[in-house]
Amino acid sequence: MEKNTAAAKAAEKFDALVTAQLERVERMKAQKDFVDYAALPTIIIGVCGGDGIGPVITDEAARVLEYQLRDEVKSGKVEFRRIDGLTIENRAAQGKAIPDDVLAALKECHVILKGPTTTPRAGDPWPNIESANVAMRRELDLFCNMRPVKVPEEGIDWTFFRENTEGSYAVGSMGVNVTDDLAIDFVVTTTQGTERIAKLAYDFAARNHKSRVSIITKANVVKTTDGKFLRLCQDVGRQYPDITTDDWYIDILTAKLIDPARRRDFQVLVLPNLYGDIITDEAAQFQGGVGTAGSANIGKRYAMFEAIHGSAPRMVSEGRAQYADPCSMLRAAVLLLSHIGYQEKADKLERALDICMYEEKKYTVTGRGTGCTCSAFGDYVMETIARL
Numbered sequence: 001m002e003k004n005t006a007a008a009k010a011a012e013k014f015d016a017l018v019t020a021q022l023e024r025v026e027r028m029k030a031q032k033d034f035v036d037y038a039a040l041p042t043i044i045i046g047v048c049g050g051d052g053i054g055p056v057i058t059d060e061a062a063r064v065l066e067y068q069l070r071d072e073v074k075s076g077k078v079e080f081r082r083i084d085g086l087t088i089e090n091r092a093a094q095g096k097a098i099p100d101d102v103l104a105a106l107k108e109c110h111v112i113l114k115g116p117t118t119t120p121r122a123g124d125p126w127p128n129i130e131s132a133n134v135a136m137r138r139e140l141d142l143f144c145n146m147r148p149v150k151v152p153e154e155g156i157d158w159t160f161f162r163e164n165t166e167g168s169y170a171v172g173s174m175g176v177n178v179t180d181d182l183a184i185d186f187v188v189t190t191t192q193g194t195e196r197i198a199k200l201a202y203d204f205a206a207r208n209h210k211s212r213v214s215i216i217t218k219a220n221v222v223k224t225t226d227g228k229f230l231r232l233c234q235d236v237g238r239q240y241p242d243i244t245t246d247d248w249y250i251d252i253l254t255a256k257l258i259d260p261a262r263r264r265d266f267q268v269l270v271l272p273n274l275y276g277d278i279i280t281d282e283a284a285q286f287q288g289g290v291g292t293a294g295s296a297n298i299g300k301r302y303a304m305f306e307a308i309h310g311s312a313p314r315m316v317s318e319g320r321a322q323y324a325d326p327c328s329m330l331r332a333a334v335l336l337l338s339h340i341g342y343q344e345k346a347d348k349l350e351r352a353l354d355i356c357m358y359e360e361k362k363y364t365v366t367g368r369g370t371g372c373t374c375s376a377f378g379d380y381v382m383e384t385i386a387r388l
């Protein structure tokens with residue numbers, strides 16, 4: 001009897017989740033095309049600092065962007081807007097992943113530069129609210145998480161297209177504790193959600209003269225959702241006859257990325273949310289760690305650019321925040337510039353970062369007093385841009 005009641009209660013929750021996902025499918029079907037930034041009178045760039053070292057590194061990246069876009073700001077084509085309130089203190093006080101006024105302010109922007117935010121988990125001093133990242137990706141429908149990793153001397157040039165709104169994340173904070181002994185989470189794959197990420201990955205490959213797209217799943221075990229993801233990506237791939245498609249299971253891909261004989265063969269990789277989360281941390285380690293990697297969260301109406309690492313609260317509690325490395329946010333700024341149509345400025349910033357981080361290395365950031373400060377590094381990057 002008790003078993004039936006627990007199962008019935010769980011089924012009721014499942015019913016609500018399914019209904020919400022079916023509504024989401026209808027919203028995706030009705031979605032308009034991508035924003036044409038060139039046609040906008042003003043592109044509004046929201047700057048949202050986040051927690052821990054977030055404000056320090058985000059302000060630094062914004063300072064460099066403001067320097068590069070000074071003429072556009074003067075002419076009114078670009079506007080920077082500071083958005084406060086995405087701090088863990090405010091989110092905890094309001095009991096919301098993104099407080100309502102912050103979400104409203106974000107929705108008035110076109111693109112957002114966002115610092116890392118602390119994600120609470122059970123046992124933390126904070127209420128166990130949903131991740132601000134995950135909520136923002138969902139609320140702004142940022143379905144593509146594009147994460148480039150490059151190590152030129154190793155021949156590594158990978159671009160990951162991580163699906164960003166579905167998979168294990170879609171209803172990640174709405175799993176069900178059926179009884180004290182049984183917990184169930186859900187994985188979601190939709191036709192619309194898969195086709196749009198696959199199309200973006202293949203379009204990127206075609207535009208950037210890449211010859212190969214690899215689809216990464218665990219479709220041999222997670223047959224329904226990963227199976228659908230693989231099949232639909234392959235269908236999209238058939239519309240690009242000049243591009244070779246192959247597919248790999250996530251476990252063997254993880255091994256192949258550290259195989260020097262094979263890893264340089266990968267170019268564009270498209271994969272469900274959780275695998276993309278895990279593998280992009282591994283991939284970033286090749287170019288110097290997550291602190292060096294930026295990411296673009298792209299949707300049709302909004303786009304958000306961020307680091308791939310967390311908020312490093314320990315650096316703040318140890319009084320080292322001013323020594324935080326802004327490179328991840330500066331790499332995110334490269335992606336932002338490119339996304340809104342300033343490719344030449346994006347190339348300049350990328351080139352300056354390569355010079356400052358890997359070639360000239362006049363100043364280095366070490367995260368402590370042994371290196372330069374975040375703002376000294378920002379100055380160095382701007383001086384380098386001016387020399388290009």
Ligand code: IPM
Pocket residue numbers: 119131133134277308
């Ligand atoms: C990332 C992060 C986030 C994620 C966390 C902070 C929720 O790890 O952007 O990769 O899991 O997506």
Ligand code: MG
Pocket residue numbers: 277278281308
């Ligand atoms: Mg991650």
